[in-house]
Amino acid sequence: GQQLNQSPQSMFIQEGEDVSMNCTSSSIFNTWLWYKQDPGEGPVLLIALYKAGELTSNGRLTAQFGITRKDSFLNISASIPSDVGIYFCAGQSVGTASKLTFGTGTRLQVTL
Amino acid sequence: DAGVIQSPRHEVTEMGQEVTLRCKPISGHNSLFWYRQTMMRGLELLIYFNNNVPIDDSGMPEDRFSAKMPNASFSTLKIQPSEPRDSAVYFCASSSQYNSPLHFGNGTRLTVT
Numbered sequence: 698g699q700q701l702n703q704s705p706q707s708m709f710i711q712e713g714e715d716v717s718m719n720c721t722s723s724s725i726f727n728t729w730l731w732y733k734q735d736p737g738e739g740p741v742l743l744i745a746l747y748k749a750g751e752l753t754s755n756g757r758l759t760a761q762f763g764i765t766r767k768d769s770f771l772n773i774s775a776s777i778p779s780d781v782g783i784y785f786c787a788g789q790s791v792g793t794a795s796k797l798t799f800g801t802g803t804r805l806q807v808t809l
Numbered sequence: 810d811a812g813v814i815q816s817p818r819h820e821v822t823e824m825g826q827e828v829t830l831r832c833k834p835i836s837g838h839n840s841l842f843w844y845r846q847t848m849m850r851g852l853e854l855l856i857y858f859n860n861n862v863p864i865d866d867s868g869m870p871e872d873r874f875s876a877k878m879p880n881a882s883f884s885t886l887k888i889q890p891s892e893p894r895d896s897a898v899y900f901c902a903s904s905s906q907y908n909s910p911l912h913f914g915n916g917t918r919l920t921v922t
Contacts, residue, residue, distance in 0.1 A: 730910055739813070739900050739913030740852075785852065796842075796865060797911065799852040 703786055703800030710776055711808050718803040719770040720786035728789040729762050729769040730797065735782045743784075744771070776807050811835070813914035815901050821920045827889040830917045833882055834903030842911060843876055843886050844900040852900070858884065891921045 703720045710716055720729070728747055732740035744755050746762035746769060753760055759772045769788075773780055786800040814833040822828055834841045842857040856866040858878045866876070873892070878884040888895055898918050902911040 732913075737915070739902070739915050742910050742912065745910050796854060796857060801851050 701786060701788060701798050701800040703803055705803060706801070707804040707806070709806045709808065712776060712778060714776055716773040716776055716780070716805060717770060718784060718786075719768060720788070720800045721768045722788055722798075723767075724790065725766040726788035726790055726798075727766070729760070730787040730789070731758075731760050731769070731771045732785045732787060733782050734785065734802075740785055773805075776805075778807050778809065781805055781807050813901055813903050813912055815899075815914035815917050817917055818915065819918045819920075821922065822891055823922055824892055825890045826921075827887065828891045828895075828919060828921075830886040830899050830901075830919070832884045832886070832901030832914060834884070834901070835905075835912055836882070838903035838905050838912070839881065840904045840906070840909075841878060841884050842902040842904075843884070844902065844913075846898045846900060846916070855886070888919075891919075893921045895919060896921050 701720055701722050730745050731743045733743050734740045743758055744753050744760040749762055749766045750764050751762040757774045761770055763769055783802045783804050785802050787797040789797050813835055816831045840859050843855040844852050845855055846852050855868045856876045857864055861878045874888055876886045896919055898916045900913050900916045902913040904911050
């Protein structure tokens with residue numbers, strides 16, 4: 698079956714630093730999504746990407762849909778303490794309705 | 810918008826007992842998904858419905874698990890009998906249409922002792 702490799706698994710950064718994480722797939726996706734999960738809550742959608750090569754921003758967050766359709770990255774600029782959480786990529790294949798495959802997550806911790 | 814509502818938030822039960830998890834999707838959303846999250850396996854899709862009809866239940870672990878969606882505003886996930894390895898956080902999510910992003914509830918943390 699499909700596999701989504703997400704890296705890094707965890708990051709410790711200082712407030713103000715930029716963050717980058719990525720996901721790669723063994724197969725092609727037609728949609729890439731990035732979610733953030735806070736403790737005790739469900740994942741919340743951050744950015745959705747629908748076209749290969751698409752670059753989309755949401756405030757300090759920027760994500761790109763890789764040109765090969767097998768990868769995506771998420772950047773967070775000028776991190777702040779509330780960026781702490783687990784970030785998940787998710788991919789959707791052609792013909793699978795809204796069925797998503799999730800990455801293993803990147804745990805982000807921000808120190809002051 | 811109230812978002813996806815799940816109940817209970819926490820459930821502790823003994824092995825062998827029946828467990829029922831409940832979900833109210835966002836009004837107007839016609840697709841509903843049940844996910845399970847564990848440290849070892851991450852987020853796994855158990856089953857999803859489109860217009861109240863189960864479309865894909867290939868992720869349901871075994872016959873002890875069943876899910877229903879009697880109407881557009883309510884779904885249940887039942888485990889009978891429950892086992893300690895069922896301990897996890899169970900999420901319900903909904904989406905408005907084919908290919909649109911999922912919106913998750915806050916989950917039910919299930920502990921089976």
